[in-house]
Amino acid sequence: MPDINPASGFCPIEKAMGVVGSRNAMLTMREAFYGTTRFDDFTERVGMSAATAAANLKALTAAGLLERRPYQLHGARMRNEYVLTAAGTDLMPVLLGLFDWGAKHADGAAHLGLRHDDCGEAIEVQVTCAGGHRVRPEEVSITLIANKHKATGARSDHNDR
Amino acid sequence: MPDINPASGFCPIEKAMGVVGSRNAMLTMREAFYGTTRFDDFTERVGMSAATAAANLKALTAAGLLERRPYQLHGARMRNEYVLTAAGTDLMPVLLGLFDWGAKHADGAAHLGLRHDDCGEAIEVQVTCAGGHRVRPEEVSITLIANKHKATGARSDHNDR
DNA sequence: AGGCTGACTTTAGTTAGTCAAAGTCAGAAA
DNA sequence: TTTCTGACTTTGACTAACTAAAGTCAGCCT
Numbered sequence: 001m002p003d004i005n006p007a008s009g010f011c012p013i014e015k016a017m018g019v020v021g022s023r024n025a026m027l028t029m030r031e032a033f034y035g036t037t038r039f040d041d042f043t044e045r046v047g048m049s050a051a052t053a054a055a056n057l058k059a060l061t062a063a064g065l066l067e068r069r070p071y072q073l074h075g076a077r078m079r080n081e082y083v084l085t086a087a088g089t090d091l092m093p094v095l096l097g098l099f100d101w102g103a104k105h106a107d108g109a110a111h112l113g114l115r116h117d118d119c120g121e122a123i124e125v126q127v128t129c130a131g132g133h134r135v136r137p138e139e140v141s142i143t144l145i146a147n148k149h150k151a152t153g154a155r156s157d158h159n160d161r
Numbered sequence: 162m163p164d165i166n167p168a169s170g171f172c173p174i175e176k177a178m179g180v181v182g183s184r185n186a187m188l189t190m191r192e193a194f195y196g197t198t199r200f201d202d203f204t205e206r207v208g209m210s211a212a213t214a215a216a217n218l219k220a221l222t223a224a225g226l227l228e229r230r231p232y233q234l235h236g237a238r239m240r241n242e243y244v245l246t247a248a249g250t251d252l253m254p255v256l257l258g259l260f261d262w263g264a265k266h267a268d269g270a271a272h273l274g275l276r277h278d279d280c281g282e283a284i285e286v287q288v289t290c291a292g293g294h295r296v297r298p299e300e301v302s303i304t305l306i307a308n309k310h311k312a313t314g315a316r317s318d319h320n321d322r
Numbered sequence: 323a324g325g326c327t328g329a330c331t332t333t334a335g336t337t338a339g340t341c342a343a344a345g346t347c348a349g350a351a352a
Numbered sequence: 353t354t355t356c357t358g359a360c361t362t363t364g365a366c367t368a369a370c371t372a373a374a375g376t377c378a379g380c381c382t
Contacts, residue, residue: 012262012267013187013191013263015263017187018184019267021183024369024370026174030172049373050329050331051372052370055370075381076380077327077328077379080329087265093258093262093286094258097258098174098177098178101173101248101255102172105225106179106180112303113303113304115303117301123288123301125255125287125288125289126286126287126289128286129276129280130285131280137250140275140276142195143273143274183339199358199359209340210340211342211360211361212340212341212342212362213340213341215361237350238349239348239349240358
């Protein structure tokens with residue numbers, strides 16, 4: 001693989017973990033997926049303190065995963081709700097991947113499953129390529145991309161630095 | 162979004178985050194995935210201290226994501242290497258999902274991409290169902306899977322509503 | 323006017339994760 | 353026998369993440 005110095009913060013995984021790398025941040029995103037939008041509901045359903053909820057909602061909003069949207073019901077005062085942005089929705093494969101992994105491997109956690117509304121089948125997260133092939137772990141290479149159109153390839157296998 | 166709420170302690174995402182919920186734990190899995198097996202390599206490539214490396218490798222091994230395997234080269238002393246187990250390999254969609262998200266959304270990180278060795282096409286993480294349909298966020302339902310023994314019901318430190 | 327409520331903020335303290343640096347230890351090499 | 357090295361462990365300290373509890377504030381309601 002190209003010389004991606006991990007310590008330099010270049011790795012996208014690292015960037016992503018900086019945003020949703022804490023338990024409560026990830027669970028906050030989970031709740032956003034489930035449709036939770038209000039402050040107190042996030043607080044209660046994730047099981048975190050109000051201070052943590054405020055901090056996480058603020059950070060996730062600043063990072064562009066959630067959007068703070070004022071709304072007003074009839075006869076009620078103005079309120080804010082937190083809704084998923086496109087960037088937040090893009091995190092779905094990660095959440096579902098974690099869900100799958102946890103359901104399969106964490107003891108005693110196999111109580112929940114995910115289904116496709118339309119057909120009722122179990123949901124799975126797959127790694128594929130644009131060519132439509134199913135990809136196995138050992139078939140993945142990391143490449144440096146100069147821009148949208150050019151890519152400099154390099155095998156990733158077993159050698160860093 | 163369904164109103165079935167994965168109560169604290171039962172959600173698979175939470176379980177998974179307990180195992181790989183820290184920056185360094187996730188990056189350690191990234192390295193394992195890239196083919197790193199030796200202690201010092203993990204330490205250096207993740208950019209963590211030896212103490213943290215030891216703690217994370219021990220925890221990930223205990224959780225069954227890595228396997229400690231003694232090996233010996235001729236004329237060299239016995240050593241240990243840490244290799245991915247099946248459970249660790251199952252985390253690949255999560256890692257790649259984070260990679261995709263980070264490459265797409267974190268600024269300054271869009272220089273890396275993943276490709277399928279066999280055909281050179283870009284890799285993507287897809288959410289599908291067993292019926293083969295591509296699934297969109299709003300089409301996901303969470304369901305309770307019937308299970309026999311419930312863990313004494315005593316785990317409700319804070320129950321979500 | 324005063325109360326109530328949702329949505330926070332502030333304060334003060336705890337726990338988890340991390341680091342650098344030094345120490346340990348097994349065993350091959352000199 | 354002593355040294356060297358890879359693979360750790362230990363120590364002590366710092367920081368991020370978290371908590372409970374109390375305080376703030378806007379604004380609808382009676």
